[in-house]
Amino acid sequence: LGDYHQKPEANEKETTAYESESPSTRVNAAFVALVRNSELAGLRSTVRQIEDRFNRKYKYPYIFLNDVPFTEEFKRGMSFVTDNEIRYGMLNASDWSIPKHLDPAKVFAALEKNKSRYIYGGSLSYRYMCRFQSGLFYDHPLLKDLEYYWRIEPDVNYYCDLDYDPFVFMKENGKRYSFTIAPLEWEKTVETLWPTTLTWIKENPHHLPEESMINWVMGNNGDYNMCHFWSNFEIVDLSLYRSEAYRSYFDHLDKSGGFFYERWGDAPIHSIAASMFLKKSEIHWFEDIGYKHPGNEHCPRPEEMALKCVCDSSRSYTYRSRCQRRFSLVQDVKKEELLQKVAQR
Template sequence: MAEETPINSTRPVRAAIVALVRNSDLFGLRLAIRQIEDRFNRKFQYPYIFVNDEPFTEEFKQGVRDLTRARVDFGLLDEESWTVPKWIDKARYAEVKRTAKYPHGEKDSYRKMCRFQSGFLHKHPLLADLEYYWRIEPDVEYFCDIDYDPFLFMRQNGIKYGWNIAMTEFMDTVATLWNTTMAFAQENPQMIAKRSMRNWLVDANGAYNGCHFWSNFEIVDLSFYRSAEYQMYFDYLDRAGGFFYERWGDAPVHSIAAALLLDASQVHYFSDIGYFHPSVLSCPADARTRSSCVCDSDSSFVQNGLCTVRFKEERHHALFPDAKHEAVHSGLVFTAQAHVIVE
């Protein structure tokens, strides 16, 4: 095997492919790495960073390194980032876990994971030198060759947050998230972007509609998560306790933050990347005629789902408020040859 590439190499962007995983995820993670290597990273050689709440086994490390020539780093979580905070009422939390009817409602580990992904992953020492990260998870698949560099594409176009799948949330898990967010916004109105995508998040009555980006795929300019605005928002949510009293996920937290704190032009839909997370497929509409894709666009419903269509509409309206507000099905169009965005 070739020697590992230094993390600060001659690549134009300091970035890495990152995952929070456990030793038991080795097989699923190997599937994901094989996919992303074949479709993208064998050409670009971005490093991988994997973090765990327990030490990685030598079997896990070797099983990952066998699949790539890129640098691979393994890290542990610290106690602060993987704990139930001291301000959480233990009795109330125990009752919530006992009575919760939604998926993972009884699990400490799932809530710790959501809190960690929301407020601590980007602070891990292994990410300290990075400008961007691409999040992957075990068992995900990539169906189309990615012949351009999404990190460089984001930098060149001023994009802070990139996504691929948008869906609605289990509302019981975020029952008070929107009201808590609105309280934060009222206390910090200067932090809300002038051309925010607030309207993407609400229904006709102004209530949260549950739309969020699936954060199992996200490509992010880490200056966003490191910003004072995002840190204040996360701290506000953390103190409210909803990661534990309900089951606030990192996906709605990241999505609401991106929609409110970023300019609409800084949020990008990577519609050209064919992606599968167990149970949901995102396949480009022209996949059947593209030699670089192997997926069935007829089996992919998320592109025409409520949250995706509303994103295109509301983003267009935020950027062009004087234009007629109607359904916009083109959104951002990526021209691979020129590496530019066309409005």
């Protein structure tokens, strides 16, 4: 009875585990969210879970970006759910507008046409968001020195205790892209994304690596199979997005207008790029990170993982997902083989 006020041994071990690591094992990384002032409650919930599961011990900073200034109420609210550093930033007006090379009248006609065809079909701000998260965020001044980022969103759930550093894990194991959930994209939102991608491939073979995991997104018939990594969670080596190849690919997509005339999401674009530019060994499924974003959840099934989580693995989408199965089976293909297939189309 007399000892109950003492820290349990397990806790003491926990607090020293990280401190005993050498500083060189730390990665220049941060949690990053684009978020609205109105989403304060949802972001507080997300950040509190990240702190509880992982970051109270690892102390990575948070970077929050917005198209309008963050309110004092927002900043005050966030300051009470973490003691770790928070950096607030605004986007350039040019990062949140219809690019000059597009015809606004055509954009508004497309919104009108698509507003009842799919969710956010008529939303202009959603398109700004997808374009920014696809191609521009990694050049924001607040992210300039970051090597890796972990994207977060308001109102998601983190179910599992994480007792290692995923940034360090990725770096030490040559992982450059990672995900938790891989669903199917809604075809209507990306009608010309694949043909536009194929044009880029034909014009830019010099940007392709000798081998890639492209067959994860490309079916046997050479079409896009709608598989994508759900990018509301992703931990990524930002040199992937900052590469000449990715920039060239994004510019090509941006010029085509598909972010606005259709409603291309950053998820299929990140996913096609990761599959096209990386080998399978560079892409990691964090099976041990139980995660939910409204619509889908991943809850680990293997017992050694499940015991650290508070979720029901029988409700996990991931163990019945076609794209997840495809990821476990897919093999890298040679550039030559890819180019041959593309040439036939």
